[in-house]
Amino acid sequence: MMIKTDFPLLTIRGKTLLPIFQGGMGVGVSAHKLAGTVAKEGGIGTIASIDLRIHHPDLLELSNKSRNAEVIDECNLIALDREIKAARKIAPDGFIAINTMKAVASHKLLVQQACKSGADAIVMGAGLPLDLPEMTAGYDIALIPILADVRGVKVLLKRWMRKGVKPDAIILEHPKYAGGHLGATKPEEIGHERYDFSTLLSEVNKLFDDLGIERIPLIAAGGINSHEEIEELFKLGASGVQLGTAFAVTEEGDADDTFKHTLIDAKPDDIVTFLSTAGLPARAIKTPWLMKYLKREEKLREKATPERAKCAGWAECLSHCGFRDGNPSAGQFCILKQLEFAVQGNYEKGLFFRGSEPMIFSDKIHPVHDVMQYLLTGELAA
Numbered sequence: 001m002m003i004k005t006d007f008p009l010l011t012i013r014g015k016t017l018l019p020i021f022q023g024g025m026g027v028g029v030s031a032h033k034l035a036g037t038v039a040k041e042g043g044i045g046t047i048a049s050i051d052l053r054i055h056h057p058d059l060l061e062l063s064n065k066s067r068n069a070e071v072i073d074e075c076n077l078i079a080l081d082r083e084i085k086a087a088r089k090i091a092p093d094g095f096i097a098i099n100t101m102k103a104v105a106s107h108k109l110l111v112q113q114a115c116k117s118g119a120d121a122i123v124m125g126a127g128l129p130l131d132l133p134e135m136t137a138g139y140d141i142a143l144i145p146i147l148a149d150v151r152g153v154k155v156l157l158k159r160w161m162r163k164g165v166k167p168d169a170i171i172l173e174h175p176k177y178a179g180g181h182l183g184a185t186k187p188e189e190i191g192h193e194r195y196d197f198s199t200l201l202s203e204v205n206k207l208f209d210d211l212g213i214e215r216i217p218l219i220a221a222g223g224i225n226s227h228e229e230i231e232e233l234f235k236l237g238a239s240g241v242q243l244g245t246a247f248a249v250t251e252e253g254d255a256d257d258t259f260k261h262t263l264i265d266a267k268p269d270d271i272v273t274f275l276s277t278a279g280l281p282a283r284a285i286k287t288p289w290l291m292k293y294l295k296r297e298e299k300l301r302e303k304a305t306p307e308r309a310k311c312a313g314w315a316e317c318l319s320h321c322g323f324r325d326g327n328p329s330a331g332q333f334c335i336l337k338q339l340e341f342a343v344q345g346n347y348e349k350g351l352f353f354r355g356s357e358p359m360i361f362s363d364k365i366h367p368v369h370d371v372m373q374y375l376l377t378g379e380l381a382a
């Protein structure tokens with residue numbers, strides 16, 4: 001039975017939903033178990049599509065042996081199909097979204113696979129998804145971009161509306177608080193006031209009115225960790241919220257328990273913003289590998305040059321990778337490898353993305369149901 005809440009419910013493509021999105025979290029942090037469970041509760045469960053072979057030893061073995069980017073892509077498409085079907089088994093009538101990042105080289109293939117495998121929505125961020133409508137043409141699937149400011153919303157809306165398409169919802173993610181890759185172009189801009197929900201939500205709603213279109217549900221994301229904050233966001237004009245970190249550490253989260261405890265135990269001073277290999281700012285925990293890398297970062301970037309550069313792991317995962325391309329203006333490490341270590345629970349070698357704000361439950365790992373009940377009703381589980 002759906003948790004009872006005073007918040008207005010969301011309707012997307014005819015499905016009535018609790019206004020809680022579980023954010024897509026790669027690599028493998030939000031796969032079928034987490035997304036399926038959130039969807040079963042009546043919220044929006046999101047599978048992060050990047051490198052899902054990590055949860056499929058047969059595909060991992062096959063692709064690691066091949067050392068060929070096309071084989072790796074093919075294995076990831078099979079893994080995505082398996083994960084969508086497994087999530088659907090958990091939540092036959094639930095809403096299952098697939099998160100793809102525009103910055104990922106195979107994003108079009110992943111979107112098409114998600115459509116074929118029967119996902120309910122594509123959520124796309126880490127770059128402006130201007131061509132998402134073309135990628136999904138012919139499929140009845142909700143399109144949900146992740147954006148950070150009113151400028152981005154305006155550019156996207158104008159482009160999509162020329163094609164006769166409108167987003168089914170828009171996630172507005174605040175770069176100052178969210179985990180993972182951040183929607184600001186430069187690290188020094190993450191705290192800019194143009195991202196603040198106190199003005200952004202009304203600015204975007206006004207934009208809809210100025211364009212003469214019906215209001216599109218706005219979903220606020222980044223650092224949300226209390227029922228009261230959600231009440232406030234609804235008053236400011238949000239129709240829902242997206243949380244990442246809080247869901248990553250749930251019982252049903254698809255990462256290893258060491259991953260979850262590393263996120264739970266991190267103190268505010270342990271969390272850092274740095275430049276990822278995609279050239280975007282990102283937020284993570286200062287675990288041993290990241291501390292070592294940050295000490296050497298300046299030197300590594302100085303030395304970066306296209307002549308000596310190559311992909312460290314054969315996957316060619318990003319369209320533009322500072323390390324593979326020898327580009328000194330982006331990070332110099334293999335992001336896929338470090339994220340894989342993290343989800344597998346390797347504290348020493350992993351890269352652990354996390355939002356900036358304190359956990360809802362700082363004591364232990366809780367089930368998804370407890371998190372959703374608290375967010376929707378303010379009631380804490382015993």
Ligand SMILES: Cc1cc2nc3c(=O)[nH]c(=O)nc-3n(C[C@H](O)[C@H](O)[C@H](O)COP(=O)(O)O)c2cc1C
Pocket residue numbers: 022023024025026027029048050099100101124125126146173177178179180181221222223224242243244245246248352353354355356357
């Ligand atoms: C471990 C982790 C991995 C993430 N991976 C992705 C991703 O693959 N794609 C994406 O669009 N966002 C990603 N995010 C962002 C989340 O989906 C979410 O929007 C964000 O974390 C919200 O902020 P919060 O963690 O403070 O709740 C990630 C966040 C975390 C914590």
